[in-house]
Amino acid sequence: MAPETGASRQERQTDRRNAITEAVMTAGSIRITELAERFEISTMTVHRDLDELESRGLLRKNRGVATALSTVLVESSDVYRASRELPAKRALAAAALDFIEPGQAIMLDDSTTTLHLVPHLHEKRPLTVITNTLTVMNELRSVTGITLLGLGGQYYNWCSAYMGRITTAAIAGLRADVLVMSTSAITDGVAFHQTMETVDVKRAMFDAASKRILLADHTKFDKRALHAMQPLADFDAVIVDAATDKRHVADLRQSGVNVVIAPRSRAAG
Template identity: 25%
Template sequence: MSDHSEDKLFTQERQQAILTYVETHKKATVAELCQLFKVSTGTIRNDLREMEKLKLVTRTHGGVLIRSKTGLEMMATEKEVRNHDAKVVVARRALEQIEDGDTLLLDTGSTTLELAKLLSERKGLSVITNDLQIAIILEDMPGVVNLFIIGGAVRQKLHCVIPFNRDSGLSELIIDKAFMGANGFTLKNGATTPDVRQANLKKEMIACASNVILLIDSHKVGHDTFAKFAEVSDISILITDTISEEDRAGIEARGVMVISE
């Protein structure tokens, strides 16, 4: 990775941490952010300018206020309940893309969790996941002959794991199909998630997969969250419950197959 890329990554991580701090305290001054992150006033002001452009915060004289929920992430139990019927529809369509003997990667998420529940309908599967609930469901499933869980730190109340460092070991693997979740998806910014660490892991997942299949319910189309993890062109198939003809045409024009009602 180049020095420029490293600097950009560190900037994203700091901005994610700033957002978390402001969400917790509702506001912050430039001075306290400088002290907290051990950087200059100019660096913090640049961060806040970029974050305001993303509509994450509102800058004030000498400080910042929380503005939107773009950087917030619902707990796993909230995700499972929200738009549950749509997630089941998407999961059933996703199952149609799986053949006996496939090697799969299941990203964490409420829709991929619904897909995991259906895998008993296939045989001879090998599955890699970073989702604890998915791993528990698949542990004794007859059709799953190999099950691997990515190691690291548990994100409490989100039931998933983030590697301790930037090498998850995924680069050594060859995956037939990666089923990815997202918190937002737009033609401009692709697939996004609120957490930078999660985005970095998702990028590694995508890099080792022959086919990337994005599973999102229609409420996430047209919305961005904090950290991008995939361009539209990185995705092989997008599966959703419903989608407008305009959005479908735009996505398909980028070479992505769209499966929906």
């Protein structure tokens, strides 16, 4: 049997932590010993996983019990978001690739939807990629033909991204050809996010890009978040998946939004 690589170990760890998150959120609370038995791992490994998940605001660990947090921060965590609506996110990312041309400088936000665009960027090389997301930086740091500009600042573990005044100041000094971003929620034709730090960075990216592309799967129309970021009509294109309610699509188009529906067939890629 071939030895397990660091990448495969990391993937297995990520999958396990996603599964633990699901188990705790489904049960509300669950004993750590039960998690160890269910996933056939040591209690020490469970504690390490729970410590990481707790640091990302997904749950709380206390007296041998893991408890889910009933807060909107749970849905903001990249660990939670990464496993949601995968076919739709892949379809949206594939459709977004049509808006990118070789030689451009593109800006990517911290969304897990945009992350699905990253493996396809080699098709558009040469590119300059600007991002505040550590996950994207790690994916692209050794890709030939891609110049990577990493935006620093205060690191937020729950979203694996840099945000704050240092980040927005760095963005203000740049100009990108295309911004590809997603949103937490859509209400009354406006993109919303749960934290002001997130809004500040995305708004700075929006202002620094010539063309702005928003990716929004159908679930975003059923969610609510606290802070308004930008009206959808201000984006050059809003890409939605084929499962989006036709009523939402019609309302957006009536409001002057350029809506692009990602083909279902692309979701399988």
